Amino acid sequence: MHKITADKDGWITVRIDPKYEDPWTRLDVETVIRPSRPDQPHAWTVVHRRAAAVVAAFTREGRLVLIRQERIPLRAALWEFPAGQIDEAHEDDDRVIHETARRELREESGYVVPDGSPLEPLGLFFTSPGFTDEHGYLFVARDAVRVESQSHHDAGESILEVREFSVPELRRMIASGESRDANTLAVFARMCAMGIV
Amino acid sequence: MHKITADKDGWITVRIDPKYEDPWTRLDVETVIRPSRPDQPHAWTVVHRRAAAVVAAFTREGRLVLIRQERIPLRAALWEFPAGQIDEAHEDDDRVIHETARRELREESGYVVPDGSPLEPLGLFFTSPGFTDEHGYLFVARDAVRVESQSHHDAGESILEVREFSVPELRRMIASGESRDANTLAVFARMCAMGIV
Numbered sequence: 001m002h003k004i005t006a007d008k009d010g011w012i013t014v015r016i017d018p019k020y021e022d023p024w025t026r027l028d029v030e031t032v033i034r035p036s037r038p039d040q041p042h043a044w045t046v047v048h049r050r051a052a053a054v055v056a057a058f059t060r061e062g063r064l065v066l067i068r069q070e071r072i073p074l075r076a077a078l079w080e081f082p083a084g085q086i087d088e089a090h091e092d093d094d095r096v097i098h099e100t101a102r103r104e105l106r107e108e109s110g111y112v113v114p115d116g117s118p119l120e121p122l123g124l125f126f127t128s129p130g131f132t133d134e135h136g137y138l139f140v141a142r143d144a145v146r147v148e149s150q151s152h153h154d155a156g157e158s159i160l161e162v163r164e165f166s167v168p169e170l171r172r173m174i175a176s177g178e179s180r181d182a183n184t185l186a187v188f189a190r191m192c193a194m195g196i197v
Numbered sequence: 198m199h200k201i202t203a204d205k206d207g208w209i210t211v212r213i214d215p216k217y218e219d220p221w222t223r224l225d226v227e228t229v230i231r232p233s234r235p236d237q238p239h240a241w242t243v244v245h246r247r248a249a250a251v252v253a254a255f256t257r258e259g260r261l262v263l264i265r266q267e268r269i270p271l272r273a274a275l276w277e278f279p280a281g282q283i284d285e286a287h288e289d290d291d292r293v294i295h296e297t298a299r300r301e302l303r304e305e306s307g308y309v310v311p312d313g314s315p316l317e318p319l320g321l322f323f324t325s326p327g328f329t330d331e332h333g334y335l336f337v338a339r340d341a342v343r344v345e346s347q348s349h350h351d352a353g354e355s356i357l358e359v360r361e362f363s364v365p366e367l368r369r370m371i372a373s374g375e376s377r378d379a380n381t382l383a384v385f386a387r388m389c390a391m392g393i394v
Contacts, residue, residue, distance in 0.1 A: 123374030177320030
């Protein structure tokens with residue numbers, strides 16, 4: 001359990017019953033005391049996944065890099081911001097999170113950001129806090145340049161296309177519902193709230 | 198499997214191996230043929246959850262109703278838009294989805310929307326398409342009025358507070374990272390993209 005979801009402020013983990021585990025996913029039934037009901041330990045199903053780094057990369061022309069990726073749970077391909085999982089052992093290390101963001105951008109889209117152009121962190125978000133601790137660290141990158149024509153990825157990923165979209169194009173895709181994954185919507189929400197788009 | 202994630206357009210489900218199930222969560226290892234690699238069936242861990250309805254309810258004064266809810270997987274409470282799960286058997290029925298949205302708004306926040314004020318659908322989104330088919334149907338409600346001072350919820354939920362926030366207040370909470378769940382960020386992204394906020 002990493003710091004972000006560790007017991008604190010009246011939360012007490014009474015028991016953890018492991019139910020399923022593979023290299024990507026762990027499912028436990030966790031019996032927990034909540035601050036609001038200290039006398040009622042409550043059992044809850046929790047799915048654990050590694051945290052992700054998600055990157056909204058702007059080119060010098062102010063366009064955003066998206067990938068179209070096949071998603072097995074949906075039986076469909078979605079246009080999304082590049083993202084990848086962070087090595088769990090190093091999630092407390094900001095440097096590793098930033099490196100993961102840069103690496104995934106390159107591997108998934110073939111774009112790189114100059115070393116002199118730091119990633120701008122937009123904080124984290126939780127994908128579905130009712131049942132999982134999974135969270136994503138959101139970044140904006142600037143001056144992204146395409147250096148490879150193909151994306152590199154493992155057998156579990158199928159990236160079909162890489163394309164740049166203008167901000168008005170992305171806005172239309174979000175308004176129409178074509179853009180429909182939490183990573184992309186969360187970055188866009190933060191960018192809107194911060195006045196970046 | 199509901200229509201949204203059913204096999205289509207070259208997707209073929211070869212085999213489903215059930216690994217865990219309880220009333221809220223089902224975990225299967227699914228062997229699937231993807232359109233881009235028709236010769237390579239691929240096994241993938243998929244968590245199934247019921248779809249949710251999520252409501253951004255505006256009062257007549259243009260303020261938004263949020264609830265602060267304890268989330269066991271995070272060992273923390275978050276400010277979120279009211280949301281609740283849709284009866285799986287009826288997810289194809291728009292009327293049921295709208296009714297779920299109204300019911301959850303009332304049960305979680307104590308606010309109701311007049312019958313004559315239809316909910317405005319903002320489409321759906323997927324919370325984490327890399328590992329789950331879970332999705333949320335997003336709505337905007339208008340003219341919300343508080344009719345009960347307390348929220349009603351079951352033992353699995355702990356709603357600590359209900360409060361109205363102005364749009365600039367919510368914008369600041371999103372920009373600062375205080376608002377950090379996908380439901381709230383997804384609704385905000387769609388509302389931004391559509392010019393509602």
